[in-house]
Amino acid sequence: MPFFAYATAFLLLPSGVVLVGAFKSDKGKFTFDNLSTVVHTPEYVRAFKTSIEISLVTAIIGGTLGLLLAYAAVRNGTPRWIRPLLTTFSGVAANFAGIPLAFAFIATLGFTGIVTKLLNDHLGVNLYRHGFTLFSFWGVALVYLYFQIPLMILVIAPAIDGLRTEWREASSNLGASSFQYWRHIGFPVLLPSVLGATILLFGNSFAAYATASQLGGVSLVPIIIGQNIGGDVLSNPHLSQALAFGMIIVIATSMVLYTLVQRRASKWMK
Amino acid sequence: MRTRISFSAVTWLLIGGVYFLVPLVATMLFSLQSGSNSSYSLSAYGTVIHDRTFWKTLQLSVELALETIAISLVLLVPTAYWVHLKLPRVRPYIEFMTILPFVVPPIILVVGLLKFYNGTIHAPLWFLEKPHYFLTSAYVILAFPYVYRSLDAGFRAIDIHTLTEASQSLGASWRTTMGRVILPNIRTAALGGAFLTLAIVMGEFTIASLSAFFTFPTYIQQVNAEKVYEAAALSLVSFGITWAAMLGLLFVGRGSGRNRTQPAGGR
Structure with missing residues (x-):
């Protein structure tokens, strides 16, 4: 089938070259040197640590806020028009990333950003003198949340729909409090979906390049690979393949976890 | 209550x-x-509108998006049709292929593509130098998961076995069956995949910038280096394009059951 030929040419072979290249010396011989260099260079180890940390932080915070927002939108009593508005906006925001997102936040919270100036001129709060900077770990995390929260809303909304009203009614008929309902029914049913979605968010952030490349300030693995392609920092092409190999290991692990969790999650979905 | x-x-x-x-x-x-x-x-917007590079890069990105959509559909519509009709056992392999672009994100794909086509084998220059060849090839891979899932859902919703048999027992050729029976029935699914692809390609920066092509997102980045207000204006334009694509998706999804807005990736 032409599909498989295409996928082989532009996906399988290029990925294979990266995997094989990670284990090749300059002379084309098999070696563990590249991986060993990555593991023994503090700069690269730190980059992996930072990448994993920022992905964990934005997955957990983004996951929690996304869940709360999605739930707030479908709750009994919330006006009906909120939900379609929220999901449509989430569709846009989850796709609105990279260059324009980075610039939008620079225009908002950068040195001369609108909000930075507003706080300084009217409230006398100088963010940057108080230690805040957009070009730091937490700054980048704040920007990443702009696509992480919407992704959570999109992924988790069907699972929240899966919570049937009958369960809630049955439990309150049996005298359970709202807390007891969540403790024994709502939370356990949602848990696998929430875990799965959070893993997805982790991978989403881990692979992100464009947004962080414009903000700077944090050295993430994709950024180092990008600099390496640009050719200014490192000269060994096999090193960037070794870094890419490391990224693939992390993402593949999270994908395996996701599949396992997803199997549990589908139990309650119709 | x-x-x-x-x-x-x-x-x-x-x-x-x-x-x-x-x-x-x-x-x-x-x-x-x-x-x-x-x-x-509004002078930042004025500057942008009168900048010929703005129109040129915007046009290039739109062209790349349309090419990506066309190639994805030509590749995937027959594949999805065939898998549903005759070869359900191939399905796991295709699903593996649609997950792979997540495991091999753009930043790694571009490393592999550059290494493979400009090292392992020496691809002809027209392939490496023209965005219409090199970038479109990569973008079709990025679009795979979204287009395939959209089409898969579309094929699931119709009874293609009956439709195909009915059409053929009336004497229609394969081409007629495909063009006049199958395609009209999955038009909505195909359009949905197309709008997502549009959003992805219009915002894609990683591959374009690292393989040194000058598309709309790389243009925004370049503008930012010297004119920050214009870059902010362009960021809003880009946001508007994403909105338009998502509204398009919502619009075609209407009346065909749930609309399935999926996250894409320009990050």
Whole structure:
């Protein structure tokens, strides 16, 4: 089938070259040197640590806020028009990333950003003198949340729909409090979906390049690979393949976890 | 039973609203600052509109998006049809292929593509130098998961066995069956995949910038180096394009059951 030929040419072979290249010396011989260099260079180890940390932080915070927002939108009593508005906006925001997102936040919270100036001129709060900077770990995390929260809303909304009203009614008929309902029914049913979605968010952030490349300030693995392609920092092409190999290991692990969790999650979905 | 909106729901929705709207409003105000001495003006937008590079890169990105959509559909419509009709056992392999672009994100794909086509084998220059060849090839891979899933859902919703048999027992050729029976029935699914692809390609920066092509997102980045107000204006334009694509998706999804907005990746 032409599909498989295409996928082989532009996906399988290029990925294979990266995997094989990670284990090749300059002379084309098999070696563990590249991986060993990555593991023994503090700069690269730190980059992996930072990448994993920022992905964990934005997955957990983004996951929690996304869940709360999605739930707030479908709750009994919330006006009906909120939900379609929220999901449509989430569709846009989850796709609105990279260059324009980075610039939008620079225009908002950068040195001369609108909000930075507003706080300084009217409230006398100088963010940057108080230690805040957009070009730091937490700054980048704040920007990443702009696509992480919407992704959570999109992924988790069907699972929240899966919570049937009958369960809630049955439990309150049996005298359970709202807390007891969540403790024994709502939370356990949602848990696998929430875990799965959070893993997805982790991978989403881990692979992100464009947004962080414009903000700077944090050295993430994709950024180092990008600099390496640009050719200014490192000269060994096999090193960037070794870094890419490391990224693939992390993402593949999270994908395996996701599949396992997803199997549990589908139990309650119709 | 009608209950009043709960306090905590209001609180969270308000916090969410502020977080999501403030950067957009601020970007707009920022882009209006370009006038002399702190008066607001539309001059940043004027500069952008009169910049020929803006139109050129925008046109290039739109062309790349259309090419990507066309190639994806030509490759995937027959594949998805065939898998549903005759070869269900191939399905796991295709599903593996649609997950792979997540495991091999753009930043790694571009490393592999450059290494393979400009090292392992020496691809002809027209392939490496023309965005219409090199970038489109990569973008079709990025679009795979979204287009395939959209089409898969479309084929699931119709009874293609009966449709195919009915068409053939009336004497229609394969081409007629495909063109006049199958395609009209999955038009919505195909359009849905197309709008997502449009959103992806119009925002894709990683591959374009690292393989040194000058598309709309790389143009925005270049503008930012010297003209920050114009870059803010362009960021809003880009946001508008994403909105338009998502509204398109919502619009074609209407009437065909649930609309399935999926996250794509320009990050």
